[in-house]
Amino acid sequence: MPENAGPMTPLQIKNAAADLMPALRSELIELVRIPSIATDGYPAAPLFEAHDFIVSLLEKSGVTQIDRLEIPGKTAPVIIATIPGPVGAPTVLMYSHYDVVPAEDLELWDTPPFEPTERDGALYGRGTADSKANVIGMIGALRVFDGKPPVTVKLVIEGQEEFGSPFDNYPPEAPELFQSDAMVIADVGSVRPGSPTLTVALRGSAQVIVELTTLGADKHNGLYGGAAPDARLALIRALASLHNDNGDVAVDGLLREEWTGSSYTDEEFRTLAEVRDGLPLLGTGGIGERIWSGPAITVTGIDAPPVDGAVNAVASTARAVINLRVHPRQPASEAQAALVRHLQALRPFGLELDVKAGETGDGFAAEQGGPAFDAAMFALSESWDGEAGQMAGGGSIPIVMALDTAVPTAEKLLFGATDGYANIHGPNERVLLDEFEKAVVAKALFFQEYARTFEGKK
Known part of the structure; x- marks a missing residue:
């Protein structure tokens, strides 16, 4: 010009x-x-x-x-x-x-x-x-x-x-x-x-690490299974509480709103996420609400032995890292605190969890x-x-x-x-x-x- x-x-x-x-x-x-x-x-x-x-x-x-x-x-x-x-x-x-x-x-x-x-x-x-x-x-x-x-x-x-x-x-x-x-x-x-x-x-992001120790060492499940507190089972039970039966996040204090802008259709999302035929998507509401204007909780890591070579033992310790995606306008630290409160209040099989807050990003x-x-x-x-x-x-x-x-x-x-x-x-x-x-x-x-x-x- x-x-x-x-x-x-x-x-x-x-x-x-x-x-x-x-x-x-x-x-x-x-x-x-x-x-x-x-x-x-x-x-x-x-x-x-x-x-x-x-x-x-x-x-x-x-x-x-x-x-x-x-x-x-x-x-x-x-x-x-x-x-x-x-x-x-x-x-x-x-x-x-x-x-x-x-x-x-x-x-x-x-x-x-x-x-x-x-x-x-x-x-x-x-x-x-x-x-x-x-x-x-x-x-x-x-x-x-x-x-x-x-x-x-x-x-x-x-x-x-x-x-x-x-x-x-x-x-x-x-x-x-x-x-x-x-x-x-x-x-x-x-x-x-x-x-x-x-x-x-x-969306913002927050990390939480949850762990517990129940025994001095792993124990043979044939001798101790059924009464010895299994750390891995307790952790799995706690993690299952983070979502309801529909797959929606079930933690109080996390902001979620309807998304009114452009979004993917369900079929587009299935294609992009490569969801296997016949399987349902997690959660309820519009796709935009689930992936943008609402929280998402993912277990991004869990300590567990691989299936191949697994040992018949009651687990003495268990640990997982949880990633929380946060509504764009909710402070990540506030959302993280809500998740920490939820986990700390749980007593799976009467066991107390050790919950640590990790990094956050608004x-x-x-x-x-x-x-x-x-x-x-x-x-x-x-x-x-x-x-x-x-x-x-x-x-x-x-x-x-x-x-x-x-x-x-x-x-x-x-x-x-x-x-x-x-x-x-x-x-x-x-x-x-x-x-x-x-x-x-x-x-x-x-x-x-x-x-x-x-x-x-x-």
């Missing part, structure tokens, strides 16, 4: 994005080829390679203010770039990440995970959807405006998101780096292909109705030529809460190029190229619409 030119029409933005797609597609393929895995046991060199490649794309796009943030003791640099907008324009921070999870179970992949392959309108490969398409999409949105966006843009692109990033705790330590009027966290996507969706909430509920929120809903609807919906996320994105703590006044918006069928973290991860293009358009439209509406709100 020439300097000092007036606003572009939605059609002009769509046409500009379409013209950019061949180059963006090639750059995405090149980025996906880099196995940028940021966890123990994998080389650090690909992380630096991915970082340098993204920096080169930014420079190619006319970005000159690019900083490199390195947190001591860690290997993956954070890219922080600033693209100035017109005087008086709002500032939009855009976040994503260039690291990926390992590509395990290679026999389940139809094509090699780091040799991106296009078929049937989709690009397959590890990291295509989570979240390299979003990284390239942000760069594409800048190019729509020839590097001169109608808002000031701050890009924050990290390389260690997937495995407990130290960056998760950094923004509150240096809030000045992240000052902005609105933030777009591009690490999500739409509920399904063709259905533009803004993520407006994320959820997130976006403020709605502000100029950035309205601009995002407009941009998504216009990009997909259909009314945008709202969804939530059942998993946590810690950086969202960190950014919210650092800059509480900024509107937080979550949208991106992926969709509910992208199979992120699994075999045959893919991004639909049409959805990728629409996400580029949505970001560019958001810049322009937010600049207009922000001006009107000042």
